[in-house]
Amino acid sequence: MFVVATAGHVDHGKSTLVRALTGMEPDRWAEERRRGMTIDLGFAWTTLPSGATIAFVDVPGHERFVPNMLAGVGPVPAALIVVAADEGWMPQSAEHLAALDALGVGHGLLVVTRADLADPHPAAERARSEIAASSLGAVETVAVSGLTGAGLPQLRAALDRLVARLPEPVLDAPVRLWVDRSFTVRGSGTVVTGTLGAGRLRVGDTLELAGAGEPVRVRGLHRLGEARPEVSAVARVAVNLRGTPRDRLGRGDALLTPGRFHRTDLVDVRLSGDPAADLPATLTLHVGSAAVPVRVRPLGVDTVRLRLARPLPLLVGDRALLRDPGRHHVCGGVRVLDVAPPPLTRRGAAAARAAVLAELDGRPDLAGELRRRRLVRVGALRRMGVPVQATPVAGDWLADPGHWRLLGDQVTEEVTRYAREHPLEPGMPVDALRQRLALPDRALVEALVRPPLRVHGGRVGTTAVDTLPDPVAQAVRRVRAEYADHPFRAPEADRLVELGLGPREIGAAVRAGALLRLADAVVLLPEALDAAVTVLAGLPQPFTLSAARQALDTTRRVAVPLLELLDRRGVTRRLPDDARVVVVS
Known part of the structure; x- marks a missing residue:
């Protein structure tokens, strides 16, 4: 399955287009049908000429419902940008494009609707120029009429070409399913829906509820309206949870592979958009289907520290969006650089941190993380989204090679000093040495000991324990x-x-x-x-x-x-x- 989100100004025919392509009604609520506009997210799917299945996340176009739109676009890899021939490029067209650009969406199509009402070329030309300056770049354009059906065969063929260009999903990745809907089904209990961007889900899996950190069990899975024992990315999926009350989770929560994500309320990010110094102190961070207020602390020209109102399961390299809801303004996209940043407590710490962040590009880098953190557990790195292909120095501890050599030298120095100050003791206690070196685990001390030093009886010494001073x-x-x-x-x-x-x-x-x-x-x-x-x-x-x-x-x-x-x-x-x-x- 391939998943594509719609984007565009209100009443430019997004839902009509999805309905014409799929024969399904994406507007789920009676209020949406009565008002003729999408208020919440709608979903529909169809089979393309190649046999591939494509599912549409139909998002609202009205500016009051931009948070709903972002909840649908966040986890989706491609977009269908809709512009009406008779109205052309409009304010919400620009805001939706800014959101797609901020999230780094790189695949899409431009569809000019209502081609039966006006010449589509002027609208297409303006839209293409706007889109070309975004992360989408040059996109294929198709003119259609949802009313007459003109152009729909060409659009189906273009959608086939679009999905053929989408990257292959990572099926062995941990699951992070952002929840965009949650409801109760009589006789089944709580059901949540979302776009599975990576990994696999199976009936019987135990997942973790991001907000509470508590385990939840998958009772059933549905894809395209059918029960499935397993669902692989990329897919729209409905998950029936066993024994989980409906009020325990909702939009913006996430179902996670246990132990594979770092829930954090403090992140350092790179901003593309407004200058960091011009940002308001408080904004809203949109990531996945979540929208969380954040406090902003500029660090460098394009790097900021965000303090989240609640922890989220974020990884190094995640893309998100900063928006000022009061001004209805997308401030820019962010790329997560560090999900476990150090505190900034000393004078000059912010400037020093900005210099460190200037060297980061948001791509997980094991050597770089070890160099910056010096000592870190394997599990901690994996929860940050950093692949680990290195041998621990002790237990599950990894060390930066240069720092590890320095620690080895310090062990010799500290033991020699201790022997000089305590000539009657048969070596330095391991715990005392651990504290002197500021190490988090005594196993690290024991791993650092090399001949002629040895560990015996909880002490590190240069001579045998049974040797006495003269x-x-x-x-x-x-x-x-x-x-x-x-x-x-x-x-x-x-x-x-x-x-x-x-x-x-x-x-x-x-x-x-x-x-x-x-x-x-x-x-x-x-x-x-x-x-x-x-x-x-x-x-x-x-x-x-x-x-x-x-x-x-x-x-x-x-x-x-x-x-x-x-x-x-x-x-x-x-x-x-x-x-x-x-x-x-």
Whole structure:
């Protein structure tokens, strides 16, 4: 299927033309038929001589209903511009063309209607000159009469040539179906319609409701009035949603492939049209079928930042339109450059940002995004509309190569500095290093570590964890020499100080496995624990604290915490009468 929108001044025969081509009534409401003008969007379709099916989105031409017109044109790839031979180019002809140009519509036909009432050539010549200056460029022209049917065969042939030039849809793209109508069908529930510009929809699919972020299930699909198990782009489609109340969504909402779109209320864009400095502070942004008030902050000559009144699912490269509804004026088209821009809080930040945006063209660029963001998750880039074909540096994190090399150098510098400031610690804690480097994930720190650095026990160091500074190692050797004959006696606190073992030095020795801490200022050599088990196992079972103290030739100051440690490790078991037995020998 191919989808084309009509465009043109009010009462220039758009609906009459669609009716003549399709035999269907595009004006859906009784009020539209009574007044003889389209107020809301109408839809009809027909088969062309080639066998291709073409669907028309018939939009209103009256200036009061331009927002309705934009809701229909937004997702559509081609336009049928209608100008009446007897009236020629009119104000709404110009505004509709400005909208098509702003949205970047590049395919279309010019149809001069009422050729039975006036010579079509003057109107065609003026319209072609206006259209040629827009994104549509040179277009084929056909003169017709909806009343007599003259020119309709030529128009059908021209439509065949038009659709043959349309680009192939991207069928494996994520779905973003902008809703232009929502209603309730008795026995079926909520139904929404829209133009599927890319991707596929299937019955049973779970989609995401853009406004609320909640999941919705596709109960049924209709295309051209027939139920279908699957619909592929490009197509007009009606989607029956299971269990979704009618009041949960309406025109301007969107159904999305879950997890594939970034909902944002702040975007940086390039403007084509009015100078950025001349824009009012508040305008309306039209994108897809949505119309959202925005606050405008000029950045450069043709770049602005838009603050949206509500978040929308936007991608890098999206086209939209800025309109001043008070003046009925199209200010210009915008191309989305960044859907997750940085804050502008420092002096000169706006000018610096304008310089960055001046280099962007709205085409997704992985290398450029990495260069600007330095570190970013794969999923975040995909939700921005940036294709990812790169290997993560850690988990799902991607990094700019230059920034990653710089971080590697900083890791070495920070670990060296930490070792100099904390000589008794076996390396820098990973979380402390992460904070120093302002990294969002400790997995990034671990991925940056390269020999001779290594990660052990939650620390990054240049030496083995069990290596002690020389002064501490000498103090431990003196403890070992003094207590070799009495392994279960612990040096008193003042003796530890004399040996050069203060709290920090003891901590370093304990972490390195050179000393065993039983309690504050109570330390033994590490092999004392196994030796104590051997001694205690040789006692008559069960044994008392006093018997254990005598057998170990130590004091109560050592025996109590030593037995409690053995209890915690399950080597001994304390009985109700406070006696103990050795469980493992």
